[in-house]
Amino acid sequence: MPMNHHEVKLDDGRVMQGVKFTPPKHWVVQRALTIQTVSGPAMLVDDVVAGNRLHAINGMPVHDKQFSNVVEHLRGITGPLSLTIEVVKPRLASNTTIIIDTREWTVKLPNGTSLTFPCLLLELLRETDIGLAAGDTLVAVNGQSGAGLNHRKMQKLLEGARHLSVVHLEWANHTPLSHDHHRERHGMTAWAILSEFYSMSKGQVLATRNASYCLLCEASFGLFKHKHKCTICGHMVCSTCQAKCVAVVSTIQNCIKYRACIRCAHLVSSYGYQINESLNLTLA
Known part of the structure; x- marks a missing residue:
């Protein structure tokens, strides 16, 4: 097995029901299926991220098979499941993961505590030891790596995540190099991202804007x-x-x-x- 091919084993195949694939040309799979979007419990599975490619299901290659047959077969598996996935986009090393509940706009920190968004922004300014610093760098959104994404594509990724009820954001610790690259060129530090990401619930946003x-x-x-x-x-x-x-x-x-x-x-x-x-x- 090539170095960039990983074997992913799941106890319940229904986890993959939140994964959508890019339809291949002529609806026939050539070598592998590209993961298009990931939602639901599948976001917590390593290597199941947009851009990576599915090569085999339970050891059976998907090459030269009808797209609809592969998808139906995958959706029908309710027991243990083994997937062979090609990692196209390497994941950047992350040190911290925060979980955002966009229904109530609360943030669950690595230490288990929860803060409302205004309090989180104040704690970043205070430099309180909450496991996240204002200068930390965003590296992944809901498991999708930000490697190779420019500022516009990352903003689209965040905009799409904002409409989900739960959002996972992964961060790398601040370094002078990450500061120069992400803040000056892309504005991807924790303060820049979170202060822009924050908004009210849907009805309140309209009321606020108007x-x-x-x-x-x-x-x-x-x-x-x-x-x-x-x-x-x-x-x-x-x-x-x-x-x-x-x-x-x-x-x-x-x-x-x-x-x-x-x-x-x-x-x-x-x-x-x-x-x-x-x-x-x-x-x-």
Whole structure:
């Protein structure tokens, strides 16, 4: 067996029902089937990721077989299953995995604790030991490796994952090299990804985008009162109630600049980070 061919053994073949394959030309499999998308329990199976190729099912090659017959055969297996998979895209080494529940927007950390998204973003700024740092690099989304993906493709991958109820994000520890490559060129650090990834539930997103008044002062938005989204809590506030914040984090070389509402700015300033002086807040 070639070095990049792995044998994957499963106790229950029904796990593979969440896997979709790219239809081959003329609907006849040539050498192997390419995995197109992965969802459900299959996301937790090593090497079953988009881009990899299926060569054999229980030792039987899929070469020169009808696409529909192979898929029906795979879907019909309910017992133990053995797959021969070619790893096309090597997985990048990951040190941390967080699990995001997009229904309630909570994050399960490696130590087993759960945080809401606003609290997670604040903990990243505080540099609390939660198993994830602001400068850590995203390497995989729901088991799909980010190796070789440019910024646009990674953003599409994240956009698709946002509509799932549970999202697994894998991170590699911060290094100066990863910082230069991912933050400066692709913006793939934990702070950049998570602050952009966060949003309300579907109905709340529409209500937030179409908000006609400020959440804090309740003044109506207009020509001279523009709306701004708070990076921390995600709510819409007016120009008067928003702040341009700056935080210095050791795992990111440059200062983190972001917008926050005054309420979140008070929280951030209480942790010792610098806030725009015009807000008359207590500065560090």
